[in-house]
Amino acid sequence: MIQAYRAALLHFHSDPDVDGENAYTFLEDGLLVIENGLVKALGDASTLLAASPDLPVIDYSGHLIIPGLIDTHIHFPQVEVIASHGEQLLDWLNNYTFPTERKFADPGYAAEMATFFLDELFRNGTTTALVFGTVHAASVEAFFTASHGKNARMICGKVMMDRNAPDFLCDTAESSYQDSKALIEKWHHTGRQLYAVTPRFAITSTPEQLAKAGQLCEEYPDVYLQTHISENKDEVAFVQSLFPESKDYLDVYDQFGLLGPRSVFAHGVHLTPREHARFRETGSSVSFCPTSNLFLGSGLLDIAKLEQEKVTYSVATDVGGGTSFSMLHTLNEAYKVCQLNGHALCPLKSLYLATLGNAKSLQLEDKIGSFNLGNEADFAVLDFNCTPLMRLKQSKSTTLKEKLFSMIILGDDRAIKATYVAGDCVHDRDGDAKNTKNK
Ligand code: GUN
Ligand code: FE
Numbered sequence: 364m365i366q367a368y369r370a371a372l373l374h375f376h377s378d379p380d381v382d383g384e385n386a387y388t389f390l391e392d393g394l395l396v397i398e399n400g401l402v403k404a405l406g407d408a409s410t411l412l413a414a415s416p417d418l419p420v421i422d423y424s425g426h427l428i429i430p431g432l433i434d435t436h437i438h439f440p441q442v443e444v445i446a447s448h449g450e451q452l453l454d455w456l457n458n459y460t461f462p463t464e465r466k467f468a469d470p471g472y473a474a475e476m477a478t479f480f481l482d483e484l485f486r487n488g489t490t491t492a493l494v495f496g497t498v499h500a501a502s503v504e505a506f507f508t509a510s511h512g513k514n515a516r517m518i519c520g521k522v523m524m525d526r527n528a529p530d531f532l533c534d535t536a537e538s539s540y541q542d543s544k545a546l547i548e549k550w551h552h553t554g555r556q557l558y559a560v561t562p563r564f565a566i567t568s569t570p571e572q573l574a575k576a577g578q579l580c581e582e583y584p585d586v587y588l589q590t591h592i593s594e595n596k597d598e599v600a601f602v603q604s605l606f607p608e609s610k611d612y613l614d615v616y617d618q619f620g621l622l623g624p625r626s627v628f629a630h631g632v633h634l635t636p637r638e639h640a641r642f643r644e645t646g647s648s649v650s651f652c653p654t655s656n657l658f659l660g661s662g663l664l665d666i667a668k669l670e671q672e673k674v675t676y677s678v679a680t681d682v683g684g685g686t687s688f689s690m691l692h693t694l695n696e697a698y699k700v701c702q703l704n705g706h707a708l709c710p711l712k713s714l715y716l717a718t719l720g721n722a723k724s725l726q727l728e729d730k731i732g733s734f735n736l737g738n739e740a741d742f743a744v745l746d747f748n749c750t751p752l753m754r755l756k757q758s759k760s761t762t763l764k765e766k767l768f769s770m771i772i773l774g775d776d777r778a779i780k781a782t783y784v785a786g787d788c789v790h791d792r793d794g795d796a797k798n799t800k801n802k
Contacts, residue, residue: 366786367396369408370423370744373763374430374734375719383711388734389763394420395428397740400514400785405734421796423744426780429714430732431490431741432690433721434679436589436629436650438495439480439506439519440467441683451660452595455684464522465531467497473505481509485790487688488743488779491722491731493589493627493650493679494519495561498532500542507550514554514785516731516739518587520561521546525572528563536571540579547583555739555785559587559627565602565615577620587625587725590616592649593638594630594661613638622647625726629681630655631669632662639672648675648724653696655681665704666697677724678716690717691774698771710768744781745770746792753778 372393379386394411396404396418404411412418438444440463447459467473484492496503496519503521510517523539524532534542543560551558562568562576580588593599593612602612609615613634616622624646631649634642642649651664669676679685680693687693694713701708722732730739747770748754756769770778782790 365396365398365403365418367394367418367420368423368428369394369420371427372405372734373427373714375715376733376735379712379715381709381712383709383715383764386715387711392424393428395734395742397786400740402734402736402738402740404736423780427745427747428742429745430718430734431743431782431784432488432717433725433732434484434489434492434690435627435677435721435724436652436679437492437682439477440464440497440502442476442480442483444683445686451597453597455659460683461529461532464497467499467502470501470505473499473502474509477505477509481513481515483688485782485784486779487690487776488782489688489690490741490743490782490784491516491727492518493559493587493725495589496521498522498524498534500546503546507553507556511554511556513789514787516555516727516741518557518559518725520559520587520589523562523572523576524567525569526567528567536569536575539572540575543579547579547586551583551586557587559589562590564591564598565612566598566605573615573619573621580620585625587627588621588623589627590621590629592616592628592631593633595659596633599633611635611638613641617641627677627724629679630661630664632656632664639669639674642674643672646675648677650677650679651697652679652681652685653700654686654693655684657696657700658686659684663700663703666701667704667706675724677721687775689775691771691778694771710764710771713771714767740783740786742783743779745774746778746780749777
């Protein structure tokens with residue numbers, strides 16, 4: 364099965380410099396050729412079509428095709444927690460989040476929300492995410508069933524949580540180990556699904572449970588580890604009181620063998636120089652969640668500092684502490700956080716982060732994040748004329764940088780005309796993907 368898509372094309376194939384330059388390919392009139400769900404060819408449309416005039420073409424001329432967006436930290440059971448008023452992290456968890464996560468004890472509810480969640484990701488052009496479930500193994504089962512059904516590359520894990528949370532949401536060190544192990548055996552590398560060992564954060568796990576998380580990472584060396592770190596100052600103080608022997612917050616995780624290149628730590632707003640050094644030494648990464656950090660009043664993560672310290676980082680929504688599924692909207696807020704930290708994030712760099720950069724932080728750059736030949740064909744079709752204001756801005760923009768910047772500042776789900784996963788259309792905003800065929 365072969366299918367070509369005609370549009371402007373943009374992807375990064377290596378790391379850009381600070382101005383976002385020297386690392387991308389942009390084709391004004393490009394052709395992306397997909398065979399059996401993989402990228403087969405990429406090039407100038409008229410050249411490729413002259414050589415292969417019989418290629419079936421779906422024509423998205425006037426739009427921009429980019430690799431599917433990647434979200435490195437999001438909670439699928441927190442869809443309905445978005446926009447919960449008035450609290451910072453610890454009260455927000457107790458008053459809004461935990462009562463909502465309780466509902467996922469019901470597998471029917473979990474299945475319904477998993478479908479809603481995936482559709483929402485696709486409507487926003489996101490094709491891969493690193494996802495928290497709840498403490499219930501059934502929530503992760505529901506998520507992987509839905510995601511595998513769409514053939515999407517997703518990473519998910521069951522929350523491990525055995526203290527400082529309501530009884531109805533607590534497992535035990537042993538049951539969390541057994542449940543996680545069963546999910547790994549069933550789902551890790553089933554189709555495109557991957558597993559992440561998921562202790563919620565240091566506050567809600569006993570040392571025994573963190574040791575079990577470490578044991579899982581040792582027994583299954585290519586699973587991921589996802590958790591939260593240093594998001595909120597009260598949280599950091601609470602962790603210090605629970606683990607008085609630890610050098611700092613990261614050291615708690617370090618003692619249990621949870622650091623490494625597949626370990627993703629959400630937030631990291633209040634990290635110390637020693638923690639930065641340990642991130643760098645172990646190849647662990649920070650997930651930057653600007654809408655969440657602003658919404659929960661957590662603080663302004665300084666990504667320029669992380670770059671200086673050579674700490675790997677990615678960008679994420681953190682729904683439902685985060686306020687939008689849209690990675691475009693998330694990059695908009697990231698820009699503003701950077702402004703408050705005294706520097707202007709380049710739009711090309713932003714797009715790099717949400718595609719190849721995030722793929723690299725997940726060690727998946729040989730599969731997703733760019734249109735390198737043989738990669739999995741996940742992509743989004745961006746519409747630069749989707750609102751009157753965006754149409755006006757586009758007509759006044761001349762450079763690629765200017766156009767992308769207004770897409771990032773003004774764009775959201777309305778700008779996603781279509782989303783494709785492994786070459787299949789999973790979101791078709793106007794319902795005309797079929798009509799555009801072979802035009
Ligand atoms: N820290 C521990 N759990 C959570 C969560 O669900 N969301 C956020 N933003 N931070 C957390
Ligand atoms: Fe989170």
